[in-house]
Amino acid sequence: MKTTSARVAGLGTTIFAEMSALAVRTGAVNLGQGFPDTDGPDDVVDVAVDAMRSGVNQYPPGIGIPALRDAIAAHQERWYGLTLDPATEVAVTTGATEAIAGAILGLVDPGDEVVVLEPYYDSYVAVLEFAGGVRKPVTLRAPDFRLDLDALRAAVGHRTTAMLINSPHNPTGMVLDAAEREAIRDLAVEHDLVVITDEVYEHLTFDGAVHVPLATLPGMRERTLTISSGGKSFSFTGWKVGWVSGPAALVRATVGAKQFLTYTSGAPFQPAIAHALGHDSAYFEGFAATLQARRDQLCAGLEDVGFTTYVPQGTYFATTDIRPLGFDDGIAFCRALPETAGVVAIPTQVFYDDEDAGRPLVRWAFCKQESVIDEALRRLQALRV
Secondary structure: OOOOOHHHHOOOOOHHHHHHHHHHHHOOEEOOOOOOOOOOOHHHHHHHHHHHHOOOOOOOOOOOOHHHHHHHHHHHHHHHOOOOOOOOOEEEEOHHHHHHHHHHHHHOOOOOEEEEEEOOOHHHHHHHHHHOOEEEEEEOOOOOOOOOHHHHHHHOOOOEEEEEEEOOOOOOOOOOOHHHHHHHHHHHHHOOOEEEEEOOOOOOEOOOOOOOOHHHOOOOOOOEEEEEEHHHHHOOHHHOOEEEEOOHHHHHHHHHHHOOOOOOOOOOHHHHHHHHHOOOHHHHHHHHHHHHHHHHHHHHHHHHHOOEEEOOOEOOEEEEEOHHHOOOOHHHHHHHHHHHOOEEOEEHHHHOOOHHHHOOEEEEEOOOOHHHHHHHHHHHHHHOO
């Protein structure tokens, strides 16, 4: 009896499930999986509860309720000057992960090459394999994790059809600068490529770093499919409300795949996220400032323990090099850490094709309460040499 397809057999269990299970089993402080340990705004919760109680509990339209599609379009215009038709150029998904899956399955054929920045969110690899696409990684290297423009150009060949770009970048926290954005734009236009952008951390940038969507650059509006979600911006990761926006043809292709994944979901959460997207600038600025303070707290503490610590420009995550403490294998280090120090982190090497580039790197989440970060840092003092 065949029990597993070939496309799934080689993927194994996601590192997030493995490390979160370790946290539960050992009682470790979980700085691994990127979810906040506090909920988002009460008024957003109230809208969801009201929706449930007023009967918004059945299937919403497959592309999302009109109010949310309108809110997404308004958000893109308000923040970035992008004008969208919410009827044809916006679709709601079950989180950004499904949006990525729908985009790849809807736009990539077997043998198509897709340029991806590594380290990468692990779903990219899985879905590209499902689609039969060929990933062409461009490696972001410590200490600054900047985009190597020569490597980017070398990655684009005659079989390249798309680029999958994540900025603000998980796990490194890098935010694309103007020169990097221009290089991506120039290659995309020259080679007539589709660009899929994962922008879920769009509002979580620090120290004056500015997120500029690639779709805003000349020649990019017509070839860019933008992905984001409410989970990261509003601390409701479990609601799984994401979206895609861009040219109608690219959105239609994504929905063509998405309709056979979940079809639709999150009926009472959709009006709540629509409401959330209307929050004023003070909310977004305040949330980013709070996270920046948590970042500074964690990075200073990790440096004090003895790690080489790379301070991110955005996202939920900071990266360290574990070699100053006598370790050189991130996977072995993270699997032992719950027992040795009572903390869980994520080995970054699982997000690289080039394992040597990621082998000594470990990712830590700072989207946690001050007291949780303090406790994790206290426990990590056991590693000091």
